[in-house]
Amino acid sequence: MPDLADLAQIQRERLDELALKSARQPAAPAATGFCLNCGEPLPDGLCWCDTDCRNDWQRRETGERPDA
Numbered sequence: 001m002p003d004l005a006d007l008a009q010i011q012r013e014r015l016d017e018l019a020l021k022s023a024r025q026p027a028a029p030a031a032t033g034f035c036l037n038c039g040e041p042l043p044d045g046l047c048w049c050d051t052d053c054r055n056d057w058q059r060r061e062t063g064e065r066p067d068a
């Protein structure tokens with residue numbers, strides 16, 4: 001049984017690494033293993049479930065309003 005505190009620590013370290021990577025490459029978001037929009041688990045290398053999630057995320061990132 002993994003310790004939840006250990007898992008949280010691993011997750012924090014992983015996010016720190018990703019933050020460093022994305023700071024070096026600001027144009028492309030880092031794939032975290034989860035959809036950046038809705039948080040669904042994803043295969044490695046993917047940032048979003050589909051184009052809808054990507055579009056929603058991009059709207060938030062750019063401060064645009066969602067379509068009415």
Ligand SMILES: [Zn+2]
Nearest residue numbers: 035038049053
């Ligand atoms: Zn999603």
